[in-house]
Structures are given as C-alpha cells and as structure tokens.
Amino acid sequence: MSTTVSIVSISSFSPLGSSTKEVWNNYSDTATLMHDYKLGEKIIPVAALTIKQREQADALKTFDTKYNSLDNSVLYSILASRMAVENAGWTENDVFGINIGSSRGATDLFEKHHSEFLETGKTGIQASPATTLGNISSWVAQDLKNSGPEISHSITCSTALHALLNGVAWLRAGMADKFLVGGSEAPLTPFTVAQMQAMKIYSSLKGEYPCRAFDFEKKANTMVLGEGAASACLEPGKKSNALAYIDGIGYATETLKHSVSISNDAECMQKSMLMALKDTPLEEVDAIVMHAPGTVKGDLSEYTAVQKIFGENMPLLTTNKWKVGHTFGASGLLSLEFAVLMLQNNHFIGVPYINRFPTQDKPLRKILVNAVGFGGNAVSVLISR
Structure with a gap:
C-alpha cells in the first residue's frame, strides 16, 4: 500500500525553543545556538537547553513524584509529545501507537548508576527500569494515559526517522489509525563526549560556527553535540489539518x-x-x-x-x-x-x-x-x- 500519510502536528523541545514560533524564529536567525559548556574538566562547544527549559523539565518531577527516577531523555520526550498531541487535537479517548527512539537512551542516569556500583558494589532499585531504552515510549504513554502499542528502539542517528517509518507502516497496514513518532537524546555527559573525541570527530573550533556542517573546505571534523526531543502525530490519508504529507x-x-x-x-x-x-x-x-x-x-x-x-x-x-x-x-x-x-x-x-x-x-x-x-x-x- 502507498497510502498518503498526514503529519497533523510536529513539536520539539530543544535549544531551538519550546514552541513552533520560537523554533522558526531561531531558524530565521543566522546565529548558531552553540556555546561553550563546562563538562567535567573540559570546556567544549555544545547546543544545550536554556536554563528555563531545564527548569521546565525538572518541574515534571514535581508534577508527579514517579518521574523523579527518569532520565532527561524521557523528560524531554514527554514535553515534546504533550505539545504534539495537544496540537493534533488528540484526547485521552484516542488510542494511538507510540514509537519514540533514542540512540543513547538514559546516558546520564546509566553513568551515575554505574559510578555508584563501582564505588559501593551496589546499585539502586531504579537502576534497571530507569535506564532501559523502552523507558521512553512507555513513560510517554503513561503521561498521555494512552493504551495503544508502545515501541522504543535504537538505530543510531537515523532512529527518529526509523520511528516514522514504523508509524507509517502501522497506519498503512490498518493496525492503527493514529501514531505518535519521535526521537529523544540527552547526550551531554562526559562519557558520551569522550567517545566522540576518541573517534576524532568532535569539533575543536572556536569562533562563530564551531560546527561547519556542509562546508567542504574544512580540514578537520567539526561535529558538535546537541540535546532535545521531537515528536510528530501521524494519521492516514490527506487530512484537512495536515501540516504536510x-x-x-x-x-x-x-x-x-x-x-x-x-x-x-x-x-x-x-x-x-x-x-x-x-x-x-x-x-x-x-x-x-x-x-x-x-x-x-x-x-x-x-x-x-x-x-x-x-x-x-x-x-x-x-x-x-x-x-x-x-x-x-x-x-x-x-x-x-x-x-x-x-x-x-x-x-x-x-x-x-x-x-x-x-x-x-x-x-x-x-x-x-x-x-x-x-x-x-x-x-x-x-x-x-
């Protein structure tokens, strides 16, 4: 089947902003969102969330104490998914599929739990459930009170678009009539950055644009890490409220x-x-x-x-x-x-x-x-x- 699928909403929670207007305004500005960031003993360029956004993510833990054990990768996805579902007009009465992936998953929490284990020989009760990749979609479903199928996966940097492929497949097969797809990443940790530096792909450039993506005259690798999440609501057919097909x-x-x-x-x-x-x-x-x-x-x-x-x-x-x-x-x-x-x-x-x-x-x-x-x-x- 080659049924057209409508994107009825798409929302993100990243350094670009927390609303469609903010995101577009930032894209319309030629300034980068990267800045120097102290990570452990290193100062490196990153694209990090604002202080206000971090407070917004932390506020989820006040919203519900069950969220205290969750990694930022889950919290970012919850916020992006809430906006996407609200903008799509989906309600608690709608049953929809969810596929939200991550390349690294709960990197920060995993590092903390592993450090605790190395020091004490023990680990907390939430170490396993809070660091599994399936944690993202399952907690988004809990937050949205959705009873449809939940899928999480990691296919490295193409993870989020693989989630979209899967959502399209479910819709075209008639196994669902609505699907929430997305990806989330919170990779600004010392170990994650060290991995990129070990491969000699992390940027060491100073100046206006630390990442020279698509510049074929650069002599060295200039990858810079960013954090955030994005989610999209998909429905089969050409919907009148579609943002794009x-x-x-x-x-x-x-x-x-x-x-x-x-x-x-x-x-x-x-x-x-x-x-x-x-x-x-x-x-x-x-x-x-x-x-x-x-x-x-x-x-x-x-x-x-x-x-x-x-x-x-x-x-x-x-x-x-x-x-x-x-x-x-x-x-x-x-x-x-x-x-x-x-x-x-x-x-x-x-x-x-x-x-x-x-x-x-x-x-x-x-x-x-x-x-x-x-x-x-x-x-x-x-x-x-």
Whole structure:
C-alpha cells in the first residue's frame, strides 16, 4: 500500500525553543545556538537547553513524584509529545501507537548508576527500569494515559526517522489509525563526549560556527553535540489539518568497510533516496535537508550521493546541524520539523556560511529529508504541502 500519510502536528523541545514560533524564529536567525559548556574538566562547544527549559523539565518531577527516577531523555520526550498531541487535537479517548527512539537512551542516569556500583558494589532499585531504552515510549504513554502499542528502539542517528517509518507502516497496514513518532537524546555527559573525541570527530573550533556542517573546505571534523526531543502525530490519508504529507519513504543499509563511516558515495543514502522518490520526477524535489553531521567524510559522502541521484536537477541543499548540533537519535525528527516549517512558510533557509549553492527562486512544494548513522543505515522521507 502507498497510502498518503498526514503529519497533523510536529513539536520539539530543544535549544531551538519550546514552541513552533520560537523554533522558526531561531531558524530565521543566522546565529548558531552553540556555546561553550563546562563538562567535567573540559570546556567544549555544545547546543544545550536554556536554563528555563531545564527548569521546565525538572518541574515534571514535581508534577508527579514517579518521574523523579527518569532520565532527561524521557523528560524531554514527554514535553515534546504533550505539545504534539495537544496540537493534533488528540484526547485521552484516542488510542494511538507510540514509537519514540533514542540512540543513547538514559546516558546520564546509566553513568551515575554505574559510578555508584563501582564505588559501593551496589546499585539502586531504579537502576534497571530507569535506564532501559523502552523507558521512553512507555513513560510517554503513561503521561498521555494512552493504551495503544508502545515501541522504543535504537538505530543510531537515523532512529527518529526509523520511528516514522514504523508509524507509517502501522497506519498503512490498518493496525492503527493514529501514531505518535519521535526521537529523544540527552547526550551531554562526559562519557558520551569522550567517545566522540576518541573517534576524532568532535569539533575543536572556536569562533562563530564551531560546527561547519556542509562546508567542504574544512580540514578537520567539526561535529558538535546537541540535546532535545521531537515528536510528530501521524494519521492516514490527506487530512484537512495536515501540516504536510508524507509522499515517500526509503531505507537502506550498506556493507561497512569501517565501523563508524559509510562509503565515499554513500550507497545506502542513494538507495534510500531513490526508494523515497519512487516515481517522483527529480525536478519536483525543491530542497533536501541533509544529515550532514559536520564531519569531513560524512558531509562529502552524502553530497556525492545527492549528486549521483539528481545530477543536473540539483535541489536546494541545507542542514540544521550548524544551528542545533547533532542530537543523535532525535536529529531526524528535528530535520523533519525544519522541512515542515520551510514548507509552511514557503521560505528556504540555507547554511549561513555557504554561498556556493543556488538560492530559492520558486515556491517550496516537496522536500526530501535524510538521516544516516553508525551501522550504515539510511532513511529518506519525502514530504509535500
């Protein structure tokens, strides 16, 4: 079945803001949201939530003491999902599926529980239930008082778009008539940053843009971590209240030659884009929101894949990593939100330090969104208005 699926709402909780208006205003500003951040003994660039947002997440623990044991990855997702469901007009009487994933899960809590174990040989009663990946969707369901199916997963940086694929599959199969999909990540911990630095992909740049995503003249990797969550409400068919329609989905996995990188021409992304495009004429695709993590090889391989698919029909190209950093499992849905907002406002937002590509000269009607992660797995989603 190839039933069109409507995105009836999409909301996020990230450094971009906590409302659609805030998010769009931030995208319309050419300043990055990254700043120096003290993490353990290190000072590094990150895209972190504001103090007000952290207080908002902490306030959930006051709302219900059961939330005291939850990791920030769960709290962020609860806040994003509440907004998405409210904006969709779904109520407690609606039964819907939930699939919200995370690349790392409860990283901060896991590190704390493990540290306690190393010091004492014991761990708290909540150590296991509070650090499982399934914790995110199950607690979002508890918070929304929903009795539908709950799914959580980790497929590295394409996690959130894999959640969307799964939601679309359930809807097209007739197994659900509403689905909440998303991703959440709270990776600003010493151990997580150390892992990225060990791979030599974390940015050491100073200046206006610590992450030089999509800049092919950079000489070093410039990935910067961000945190946050995003959730979208999906319904089958062309709904009158749709923000955008999902016209095509694609996915692929390639055989890896290296555990943390894809091929030079990103074979998996070529396949996922072709699957999502299906019979769509190339000239109808107005823009692509690239995954573009800010690494030398990752950015270039994706661009090469786009060149091989589109040739002379090259659409407008952009990414949001320079603005909000790499949010791992949440990044795909934040990219989708970016695409939806550009469609709604009929305004393309490029990368401020890149001027080698064309600018908008016609209305935006179709945008392709890409994500790829460790493991050589890629997802592409084609949306329209």
